[in-house]
Amino acid sequence: MASRDLEQFRRAFRAGERVAGKVLSRPDAQHAWVNISGYELLARTDTDPQPGTVLSFFIAQLSPVVVLRELPRPGQASPETDPRQADILTRGFRAARAELEARPPDLVGLPPHSWPPGDNLAALKASFLSRLRKDAPAWAAFSRVARLVRDINTLAVIRTTGRFLYAPWYPPGATEHELFLGVEEAGGIREILLAFRLAGPELVRVKALVAGGTARCLVSAQYPGELPRDGLLPDSLAMGRKRVRLELLARPRVLDPGEPSLLAGLVAPRPGSFTGVNLRV
Template identity: 30%
Template structure:
């Protein structure tokens, strides 16, 4: 990335007053020094305005422009030309929502393939029997992991991927959770759990749960739980299966405590949830910018 031409050391035109003088940038700086920059937005001639160490310059971008993205440069040369090398770290699953979602999906598929191949059938596929005891299901799942080191390692990697999403989505969306034991046969599952207090009607949780069932296709539910009460809204890829699923959910138990959740509404899955709650939450997070060239 070279700073040459207009603004590269010559006199500036009156119309260029919003550009900084690179000579001022050079003063007090050394080759090898690290400086930070930030992308501002579109400029003239297909270029983009950036601020590098407080100096506003024009840049020719090689990658997707994301205004506000922080950039890191090393000064490669100060004379005869000002040359900055972009050393911004490349995107990773820890900073790029698309990479994170892809890695999470692959980890989940790998783990669930392992579950599907267990014999006897995996805890996720065991028939619930009335009532559906989630405490017992969770204990069976933990017992399964205790006896299978490979499955346990895959599961821990998947839990880490879910935990990483918490740093990329707004806290109000809730805490990402993977709980394959939460409903028999539910694959590709994910949960966003948000705790609420007295201001929202008393202590409790809002759970957004989604996944794929063989008969109903992709399903999603938004459930609110408070002591002694649980209600939910159900959305299905195949709405004709709503009644069968509602009946299956009608007798949920945590140990000895039966919840008997009430279904408020049941209908078609909206297009925005076709890929799940996490994908929707991550979609609003800007992808990071990976590089640029400056031409001023």
């Protein structure tokens, strides 16, 4: 769809609106074309709507990509796991992570003043694991966290939308790390969510939409004014053999400390997601 048509769509609707859309066709098992007020939206779905089905959507965002969340139909079963199981795994993960973070700071991470942290994730990971292996109790705690992360990824609500990870090597000096890699949408767009606690700004969240070699990022912090003066994010990150340029879309926002943690928000009961990635008329 032409960029001008996309702008018309954005002008016609507002984030937070509820709209109806009719399923036109299913190009594959993960996507559907949906007609919303004359616009056809190519979207990813983890439900199985048939052509002709009219669905209700909540407009979660309009920029930089259009994101809709499908509202449940009457009698529709949710793909979520038993909330009790999710709660047990979430609490177990937090307890094991706290045990690991109780180890000496020079073992499990670099001090906060060692900013910027570097831009090679593989090197940071290798350094972190090398230090960790020298301390048997710390390695055992890390292994328990890893086992719980594997169990968390078996939850239907996680495995149908992406992958949850624990990567305490980035950023170093932080605690309470949580990371989520969304599935790659049509057009090669992937959502990445990162959460951690850092001395000064306290709770921090980063949301990135990655396409090609660029990650467009939004940062929220409990105390944005306390973020590192040189910036929270480097200009780019080396991810394996690929280097991704980081682009900050706006000034850091204020994060409500009362919000659920990243993991709690991922496993909380919610409507199925339906994320738009392309438009045509």
